[in-house]
Structures are given as structure tokens and as C-alpha cells.
Amino acid sequence: MGREKIIEGSGLSYHYTVYDDEGRPAAKQTALDGVDLQVEKGQFIAILGHNGSGKSTLARHLNALLVPDGGTLYVNGYDTRNDTHVWEVRQSAGMVFQNPDNQIIASVVAEDVGFGPENMGVPTEKIWKRVEQALKMVGMWEERDASPNRLSGGQKQRVAIAGVIAMRPACIVLDEPTAMLDPAGRTEVIRTIRELNEQEKVTIILITHNMEETVYADRILVMDHGKVVMSGNAKEVFSRVEELEHLRLGVPQPALLAWKLKQKGLSLPDGILTMEELAEALEELRKNGQRGAVREL
Amino acid sequence: MLKEITLGQYYPGNSILHRLDPRVKLVGTLVFIISLFAFGSTSAYIAAGLVLAVVITLSAVPLKFILRGLKMIFFLMLITALCNLFLTPGDVIFKVWKLQITAQGVRMAIHMAVRLTYLILGSSIMTLTTTPNQLTDGMETGLGWMRVLHVPVHEIAMMMSIALRFIPILMDEANRIMNAQTARGADFTSGGLIRRARALIPLLVPLFVSAFRRANDLALAMESRGYHGGEGRTRMNPLVYQRRDHIAYGIIALYLVMIFLIWKYVEISLPFLP
Ligand SMILES: Nc1ncnc2c1ncn2[C@@H]1O[C@H](COP(=O)(O)OP(=O)(O)OP(=O)(O)O)[C@@H](O)[C@H]1O
Ligand SMILES: [Mg+2]
Numbered sequence: 001m002g003r004e005k006i007i008e009g010s011g012l013s014y015h016y017t018v019y020d021d022e023g024r025p026a027a028k029q030t031a032l033d034g035v036d037l038q039v040e041k042g043q044f045i046a047i048l049g050h051n052g053s054g055k056s057t058l059a060r061h062l063n064a065l066l067v068p069d070g071g072t073l074y075v076n077g078y079d080t081r082n083d084t085h086v087w088e089v090r091q092s093a094g095m096v097f098q099n100p101d102n103q104i105i106a107s108v109v110a111e112d113v114g115f116g117p118e119n120m121g122v123p124t125e126k127i128w129k130r131v132e133q134a135l136k137m138v139g140m141w142e143e144r145d146a147s148p149n150r151l152s153g154g155q156k157q158r159v160a161i162a163g164v165i166a167m168r169p170a171c172i173v174l175d176e177p178t179a180m181l182d183p184a185g186r187t188e189v190i191r192t193i194r195e196l197n198e199q200e201k202v203t204i205i206l207i208t209h210n211m212e213e214t215v216y217a218d219r220i221l222v223m224d225h226g227k228v229v230m231s232g233n234a235k236e237v238f239s240r241v242e243e244l245e246h247l248r249l250g251v252p253q254p255a256l257l258a259w260k261l262k263q264k265g266l267s268l269p270d271g272i273l274t275m276e277e278l279a280e281a282l283e284e285l286r287k288n289g290q291r292g293a294v295r296e297l
Numbered sequence: 298m299l300k301e302i303t304l305g306q307y308y309p310g311n312s313i314l315h316r317l318d319p320r321v322k323l324v325g326t327l328v329f330i331i332s333l334f335a336f337g338s339t340s341a342y343i344a345a346g347l348v349l350a351v352v353i354t355l356s357a358v359p360l361k362f363i364l365r366g367l368k369m370i371f372f373l374m375l376i377t378a379l380c381n382l383f384l385t386p387g388d389v390i391f392k393v394w395k396l397q398i399t400a401q402g403v404r405m406a407i408h409m410a411v412r413l414t415y416l417i418l419g420s421s422i423m424t425l426t427t428t429p430n431q432l433t434d435g436m437e438t439g440l441g442w443m444r445v446l447h448v449p450v451h452e453i454a455m456m457m458s459i460a461l462r463f464i465p466i467l468m469d470e471a472n473r474i475m476n477a478q479t480a481r482g483a484d485f486t487s488g489g490l491i492r493r494a495r496a497l498i499p500l501l502v503p504l505f506v507s508a509f510r511r512a513n514d515l516a517l518a519m520e521s522r523g524y525h526g527g528e529g530r531t532r533m534n535p536l537v538y539q540r541r542d543h544i545a546y547g548i549i550a551l552y553l554v555m556i557f558l559i560w561k562y563v564e565i566s567l568p569f570l571p
Contacts, residue, residue: 027330044427065517065521087523090521090522090523091523094520094521095517097517099511100312101511104512104520105462105515105519105522106458110533111430115519115522116523117531118530118531118533119524119530121530122531123459124531124532128533131533149465149466163522167523265425
């Protein structure tokens with residue numbers, strides 16, 4: 001049936017040049033090594049990986065902040081290597097970064113959200129319409145006149161997300177948007193992202209360290225040393241506990257617990273991700289007469 | 298605590314001056330300052346002083362706030378006045394040892410003090426009734442013609458507004474680093490000037506490093522949001538002249554003519570001014 005592809009990358013590779021003390025190029029650091037990435041419209045993709053595995057490098061490619069050394073990348077149909085389409089690419093794939101402070105440009109919330117549309121040359125009245133719509137989507141319309149300095153980390157990230165939405169991108173790439181937030185801020189940002197994906201059908205690419213945030217994704221990619229080493233839905237990926245641990249990544253708590261229980265001999269089904277699912281499965285077991293086994297544990 | 302500091306000392310209000318277009322206020326202040334230097338006579342200063350008093354009244358900003366600006370330049374004023382007083386050659390009216398005061402010196406000192414006071418009061422009124430954002434907007438739109446002179450107006454305005462956004466953040470950070478260093482035994486408050494300056498090094502180094510990282514992040518964020526300079530950019534809050542702004546321009550022009558005429562034709566000699 002072929003749903004519309006927003007991102008088509010194949011065989012992507014990228015090397016950073018490392019300079020010595022005198023500023024001469026000294027070595028090459030491979031950051032991407034043959035990455036294939038296909039994203040369809042409306043999907044929620046999560047990218048996991050240890051520090052230095054190349055996640056941010058990949059994200060920057062999607063926005064044409066970096067261009068691949070090898071392979072090809074099409075964003076919304078535009079070849080990112082083609083200079084003439086740079087602004088179309090940046091508008092197609094909006095970026096949200098890790099540090100909430102360092103990506104808010106204006107000193108009033110509404111003006112910051114308007115920054116992208118201003119750059120695109122959108123007429124004034126339409127900018128305001130977009131700003132209102134975007135701020136309402138992330139639930140920050142009430143704070144439109146506030147100074148960003150007075151907002152919490154989670155609120156700042158939501159403003160940053162609104163700033164990207166106002167550019168009407170085909171997809172949003174979020175590079176560890178919750179890494180600097182407290183638990184409440186994380187929950188609020190992740191909820192916002194999910195709502196955007198489910199209600200507004202915005203395509204999401206979420207880069208994260210945090211396993212819990214990926215369980216709602218349609219597909220999870222796990223990166224290591226610049227390669228995509230695992231790919232599949234949450235159930236598939238998180239049942240490979242040992243491999244993940246080998247990659248120095250954990251699995252969500254409930255999944256880990258389920259896996260450990262299975263190791264002890266309980267016959268739990270595969271692909272348990274949330275506490276609810278675990279509770280349900282255990283209840284099932286209890287009914288089916290494995291009561292003894294459950295109690296024993 | 299540091300977040301409470303508002304830059305440019307804006308005093309919120311809804312007076313006619315607050316509502317004026319920032320471009321008008323910029324031009325008005327410029328005209329006022331130029332008039333002070335171009336038309337310097339006792340009569341002109343009295344007239345300018347009256348106008349200033351009217352403007353201050355219209356702004357509805359408490360006098361306390363307006364005078365605060367003067368405190369900062371008190372020493373500068375004192376030194377300029379003293380230099381003028383003692384170093385101007387002319388008819389000596391007072392002499393002790395090698396110091397002499399001339400009539401011209403007294404006149405110069407008073408004029409200079411008045412000029413500086415007016416200058417500070419005039420620009421304070423502008424910054425007190427205009428938010429920093431409006432000010433940068435006004436600069437960018439109002440001084441756009443300076444682009445012909447290769448003045449990067451848009452870039453300067455953008456820089457100013459980014460600086461305004463990051464000053465409280467960096468101040469917060471400085472505070473945090475200072476607390477951390479104090480906790481490890483650093484002492485920022487005692488010792489002589491050199492000692493204190495040296496104590497600042499462990500504060501400034503991490504602050505600079507962080508500022509550079511932030512600048513780098515910000516550049517990426519701006520680029521990713523399609524920023525490519527002022528070219529082809531639209532504005533969310535374009536400045537639009539209202540009727541009152543046209544009237545204000547008229548008044549500014551009238552002021553200029555009036556002050557010129559007074560300077561040229563009206564001679565006032567005050568009894569205490571030689
Ligand atoms: N500007 C740079 N110059 C040289 N090497 C770099 C640069 N940026 C990243 N690298 C290297 O490229 C590799 C991939 O880095 P990248 O930032 O993409 O990883 P990441 O998965 O985002 O890590 P993290 O989880 O820490 O954000 C790392 O080995 C890193 O050291
Ligand atoms: Mg990263």
C-alpha cells in the first residue's frame with residue numbers, strides 16, 4: 001500500500017574530523033556507519049543508544065545541519081546534500097534539543113514560537129494563528145506572555161516543541177528532550193509528544209536514554225558505534241534483555257521484572273512492558289493454577 | 298533572586314509615553330541630545346529643562362526612578378565639573394595658590410553639568426517607558442536605513458535581544474558557580490582589590506566555557522529553525538505608526554525649531570551666572 005515516506009536514508013555514514021593541538025586535521029572519528037532509516041508519515045520512532053553511539057549525529061543529518069559522507073538521505077523528498085533545499089529540509093524536520101534554555105531565542109514565549117515562521121517569511125496574521133494553534137497543542141497558551149526564564153524545564157521544552165510545530169514540519173526530531181528535566185517535567189513532555197502523535201498525527205522521532213519513554217513507540221531503533229543494531233517494536237526489542245545489557249542499555253522496569261520471573265520458571269508471555277500488563281499476566285497465572293509458583297516467589 | 302533584575306530598568310505603565318512607538322522615542326531622544334550639544338545657551342537650557350519636566354510628568358514614572366540614573370554618573374559629573382571649573386582659562390575671579398577659577402570656567406561647569414543631567418534624564422525616560430524588546434524592535438525597524446551605510450542593523454538588534462534573554466541565565470549560573478566555589482572555601486568578599494579580582498578567575502573560566510557552549514547550542518537551534526539573517530524575514534509584531542506617533546513626530550520637530558529660535562534670539566543672563 002506504500003504509506004508516504006517522510007525520511008528515507010540508506011547506507012548513511014559520517015565521520016567527524018578530529019583536530020590536533022595545532023588545529024591540523026589529525027584523525028577521523030566515525031559517528032555513523034551504514035545506517036538505514038525509513039520513517040513513514042504519522043509514525044512514532046524511538047532511537048536508543050549508549051553515549052557516543054551516534055544518535056545526535058543522526059538527528060543532525062535529518063535537519064541538514066550535517067550532510068552524510070556516504071549514502072543518501074531524503075527528507076520529505078528533498079535530498080539533504082542539495083544546498084538549494086536546505087530550508088525546505090529544515091522546515092520539514094523540526095528539531096528539539098536537549099537543553100531547554102539554549103534553544104529559546106526570544107524573551108517572550110509567544111515570540112519564541114513565532115521565530116520559525118518569521119524566518120520562513122509567513123505573513124504576520126498567519127504567524128499569530130500558527131503560534132496560537134501550536135501553543136494550544138502543547139498546553140502553553142496561557143503562558144504566552146511569560147518570560148521563558150520563569151518557566152519550569154518541562155514547560156520550556158513544551159515551548160520549544162511549540163516553536164517547531166509552528167513551522168508545520170512533516171516530522172519532529174527530539175534529541176534527548178527530557179535528559180535535563182525532573183521526573184514531573186519528563187512525564188509532561190512525553191505526554192505532550194504522545195498526544196501530538198496520536199491526536200495530531202505528527203511524525204515523531206524521539207532520541208532518548210530512557211527506556212520507559214520508548215514503550216509507546218511504533219518502532220525502536222537501537223544504535224551502537226554508529227550502526228543500527230536492533231530494530232523492531234517495543235515488545236520485540238525489550239524481550240532481548242541480555243543483548244541490551246551487553247549494549248549497556250537497560251530495559252523498562254516491568255519488562256526486566258517479567259524477564260527475571262521467567263528466568264525463575266514462571267511461564268509469563270513475551271513482550272510485557274508496563275506494570276499493568278505484568279499485573280494482568282500474573283493474575284492470569286494465578287487463575288490458571290500456578291498459584292503455588294507465584295506464592296513461592 | 299537574580300531573575301528579578303530587569304534590564305534596561307523598564308518601569309511598567311500605560312502612560313502616553315509608554316504607548317508611543319519605540320521609533321518615535323528613539324528619534325525623540327536623539328533629537329533632544331543633539332539639541333543639547335548644538336544649541337548650548339542658558340536660555341535654551343531653561344527651555345529644554347521645561348520640556349523635559351513636561352515629558353517626565355507625562356511618563357507617570359515616579360521621580361525616584363528617574364533620578365536613580367543620575368546617581369550612577371555622579372562622580373563623572375563631579376570630575377567634569379571640577380575640570381571645567383579649574384582648567385578653563387579666562388577672567389580670574391578667585392585664586393588660591395595655583396588653583397584659579399574663571400568666570401568662563403563657572404559657566405562651562407554649570408553648562409556641562411546641566412547637559413549631562415539632561416542627557417541622562419532624557420535617555421532614562423526612554424528606557425523607563427520602553428521594554429528592551431520594543432527598543433531592539435525600534436532599533437531594527439527605525440534605523441533600518443543605516444544598512445545603506447553598511448551598519449548591520451538587523452544583526453545588532455538580534456544580538457541585543459539574545460543578550461537580553463541570556464543575561465539572567467548567565468547571572469544565575471554565575472551565582473551557582475560562586476556558591477559552589479564558596480562551599481569549597483573560595484572567598485570572594487575579603488582582601489584587597491587584586492585579591493578579589495584573582496578570586497574571580499575560578500568563577501569566570503567556567504562561566505566563559507558555559508557561555509560558549511550555550512552560544513554553540515543556540516546557533517544550532519536558530520539554524521534548525523530556519524534562521525538565515527534578516528533577509529526575507531517577516532515580523533510577528535511589526536511596528537505600526539498610530540496617529541499619536543505622527544503627532545509626536547510633529548512635536549519633536551516643533552521642539553527643534555523652538556529650541557533653535559530661543560538659542561538664537563533669546564538672551565538670558567542669570568544673576569548668579571557671571
Ligand atoms: N563535533 C565533534 N567532533 C568530533 N567528534 C564528535 C563530535 N561530535 C560527536 N563526535 C563523536 O561522534 C560519536 C557520536 O557522537 P553523538 O553525539 O552522535 O553520540 P550520541 O549518541 O548522541 O551520544 P550522547 O548520548 O552522549 O548524546 C562519538 O564518538 C563522539 O565522540
Ligand atoms: Mg546526543
